[in-house]
Amino acid sequence: MNMKMSVAIEDATPVVDAEAVRFEFRDAMSRMAAAVNIVTSNGPGGLAGFAATAVCSVTDSPPTLLVCLNRSASVYPAVTANGVLCVNVLSDGHQDLSRLFGGKTPVEERFAAAAWSELATGSPVLEDALVSFDCRIVRRADVGTHDVLMCEVEAIRRRDDGHGLVYFDRDYHRAGPGKA
Numbered sequence: 001m002n003m004k005m006s007v008a009i010e011d012a013t014p015v016v017d018a019e020a021v022r023f024e025f026r027d028a029m030s031r032m033a034a035a036v037n038i039v040t041s042n043g044p045g046g047l048a049g050f051a052a053t054a055v056c057s058v059t060d061s062p063p064t065l066l067v068c069l070n071r072s073a074s075v076y077p078a079v080t081a082n083g084v085l086c087v088n089v090l091s092d093g094h095q096d097l098s099r100l101f102g103g104k105t106p107v108e109e110r111f112a113a114a115a116w117s118e119l120a121t122g123s124p125v126l127e128d129a130l131v132s133f134d135c136r137i138v139r140r141a142d143v144g145t146h147d148v149l150m151c152e153v154e155a156i157r158r159r160d161d162g163h164g165l166v167y168f169d170r171d172y173h174r175a176g177p178g179k180a
């Protein structure tokens, strides 16, 4: 396969090495702030949960989110076998929980660090999440290293207090009230 690609970088020098392109892309992506979520799942494939920033709203009719999941992640077989997941949106103060769900930690250890309940699908719902979207995976596309999961929302739980947690420049930041 021809891996040659080119991207524009600051001095407009073309980058043609695939590894350099990947590095350049990630470095550029580090400048895109994103909400931090813990995506959970439970069912016949077992309990699973991972930190995710590649999550966004697709359509409100029917209410649908997309979640990008790396096929090499340890949680991948469980999430795809279960066919359901819950997107738990984190608040500031959840940094340690995010690190736990983003690292190479055993699944029991990840879930022992917080309190969980359930809504419609049986996926774990984080008790103090800003908002939780309990979803059924209705469609899947494999793109490069990731699966793009289209997730139809079956139940929502939210709280109105708290600040958001944003990942930016490879670190966690508070998203608070007040206009920019």
Ligand SMILES: NC(=O)c1ccc[n+]([C@@H]2O[C@H](COP(=O)([O-])OP(=O)(O)OC[C@H]3O[C@@H](n4cnc5c(N)ncnc54)[C@H](O)[C@@H]3O)[C@@H](O)[C@H]2O)c1
Pocket: 025, 026, 027, 029, 030, 053, 054, 068, 070, 102, 145, 167, 170, 171
């Ligand atoms: N979409 C993702 O899969 C994703 C997103 C964020 C972080 N991560 C994981 O967390 C680690 C630490 O991330 P970091 O932000 O501190 O440093 P990093 O340099 O690895 O990543 C910078 C940015 O690039 C993007 N990115 C990273 N890995 C990616 C991947 N495999 N596919 C698509 N986009 C990706 C994300 O937007 C990330 O914030 C990464 O190495 C990766 O394993 C994965």
Ligand SMILES: Cc1cc2c(cc1C)N(C[C@H](O)[C@H](O)[C@H](O)COP(=O)(O)O)c1[nH]c(=O)[nH]c(=O)c1N2
Pocket: 036, 049, 050, 051, 052, 053, 054, 055, 068, 069, 070, 072, 073, 074, 075, 098, 099, 101, 102, 103, 104, 105, 167
């Ligand atoms: C802030 C942040 C954001 C993300 C991640 C990490 C971190 C720290 N990770 C990586 C993901 O959480 C990690 O691969 C899983 O925890 C699985 O790791 P194990 O394979 O179980 O060790 C991640 N993975 C993924 O497939 N999609 C995503 O959107 C993200 N986003």
